[in-house]
Amino acid sequence: MIEKAIVHSRITGLGSAVPEQKLTNADLEQIVDTSDEWITARTGIKERRIARFDDSLTDYCTKAAQRAMEDAHVEPSEIDAILVGTISGDYRFPSTAIFIQSKLRAMNAFALDISATCSGWLYALFHADAMITAGKIRKALVLGAENLTRITDWEDRNTCVLFGDAAGAAVLEASNGEQGILSVDIGSNGDLAHLLYGRSENAGSPLIEESFHSRGNFLRMSGNEVFKHAVRTMLRASLKALKLADMKIDDIDWLFPHQANIRIVEAVAKRLRIPREQVFMNIHKYGNTSAASIPLALDDARREGKLKSGQTVLAVAFGGGFTWGSAVIRF
Numbered sequence: 049m050i051e052k053a054i055v056h057s058r059i060t061g062l063g064s065a066v067p068e069q070k071l072t073n074a075d076l077e078q079i080v081d082t083s084d085e086w087i088t089a090r091t092g093i094k095e096r097r098i099a100r101f102d103d104s105l106t107d108y109c110t111k112a113a114q115r116a117m118e119d120a121h122v123e124p125s126e127i128d129a130i131l132v133g134t135i136s137g138d139y140r141f142p143s144t145a146i147f148i149q150s151k152l153r154a155m156n157a158f159a160l161d162i163s164a165t166c167s168g169w170l171y172a173l174f175h176a177d178a179m180i181t182a183g184k185i186r187k188a189l190v191l192g193a194e195n196l197t198r199i200t201d202w203e204d205r206n207t208c209v210l211f212g213d214a215a216g217a218a219v220l221e222a223s224n225g226e227q228g229i230l231s232v233d234i235g236s237n238g239d240l241a242h243l244l245y246g247r248s249e250n251a252g253s254p255l256i257e258e259s260f261h262s263r264g265n266f267l268r269m270s271g272n273e274v275f276k277h278a279v280r281t282m283l284r285a286s287l288k289a290l291k292l293a294d295m296k297i298d299d300i301d302w303l304f305p306h307q308a309n310i311r312i313v314e315a316v317a318k319r320l321r322i323p324r325e326q327v328f329m330n331i332h333k334y335g336n337t338s339a340a341s342i343p344l345a346l347d348d349a350r351r352e353g354k355l356k357s358g359q360t361v362l363a364v365a366f367g368g369g370f371t372w373g374s375a376v377i378r379f
């Protein structure tokens with residue numbers, strides 16, 4: 049029975065998991081014509097984690113979810129919904145969330161994936177928050193996870209230096225206290241899909257000979273164009289979340305931007321007028337982990353003792369589609 053008068057949803061637990069294998073900039077110098085100096089200066093990335101061929105996204109999602117549930121002191125049977133922001137699950141179907149449900153034995157939950165590229169976790173948060181505040185569910189697992197290196201073109205130096213694999217998870221619960229999701233907003237613009245996409249190739253058809261040899265399902269990106277849109281959109285989305293929460297940037301303790309590129313983040317932070325020391329970055333360790341980026345950063349910041357109870361966070365993401373999302377969260 050779900051009580052009335054729920055004011056917000058609240059993050060009560062965080063967890064993350066990454067593959068063991070590291071790929072450093074020096075390793076990449078052996079794969080494509082690039083250098084540590086170029087990658088560091090243009091992106092801020094020093095190394096990233098890469099799934100091995102037989103690593104499964106489900107496995108590190110499950111580990112991240114278990115850590116979040118332990119942190120929240122919640123049992124699998126209490127979970128009503130599992131939402132996973134991802135575009136790179138182990139299977140075309142069923143969803144990644146379905147496999148996580150089975151591994152966790154969270155058999156009272158419904159489970160679904162949300163395809164919103166790098167904004168995936170904030171999209172999942174938006175929907176879980178809406179269901180909780182509407183009284184439809186009480187506890188949700190909200191994940192963002194990617195194995196983007198599976199669809200990376202390792203001959204394209206413009207993109208292969210950017211991405212890494214990871215999973216991040218949060219437990220979201222009904223709450224009527226001070227802490228919680230104070231605002232969450234999402235948006236999209238399908239007119240700009242051609243700037244960042246990965247095709248779904250019919251690679252298995254015996255009738256389409258070229259599909260056997262093409263690399264057409266790899267991620268493709270117009271980096272410069274994406275960069276400009278990312279700065280403008282993340283700024284606009286940040287201001288929207290602040291407005292919805294009736295807050296100003298001075299009320300925010302931490303900015304948690306999607307870890308796409310240090311230069312995008314610095315441009316957004318400068319326009320928002322938030323000091324650099326209040327911007328959490330871990331891109332040097334993980335690269336751009338797409339939908340996993342924000343929950344991984346939140347979990348990292350908490351474990352480093354930087355993100356503390358009572359602090360207010362502005363999270364903002366942007367990704368292919370284009371999609372975007374933003375939230376003000378009090379921990």
Ligand code: COA
Pocket residue numbers: 081082083086087090091166205206207209269270271272274275278308309312336366367368
């Ligand atoms: N190593 C060395 N040189 C590289 C390189 C690499 N890995 N990748 C590209 N270059 C070269 C280009 O070929 C180009 O050379 P040229 O001048 O001889 O043609 C030069 O570097 C500059 O390329 P450009 O694309 O203008 O660089 P940039 O400053 O825009 O940086 C990105 C490229 C990809 C880092 C940048 O555009 C970016 O971060 N875009 C947004 C990406 C993103 O975040 N996507 C996900 C959104 S969620």
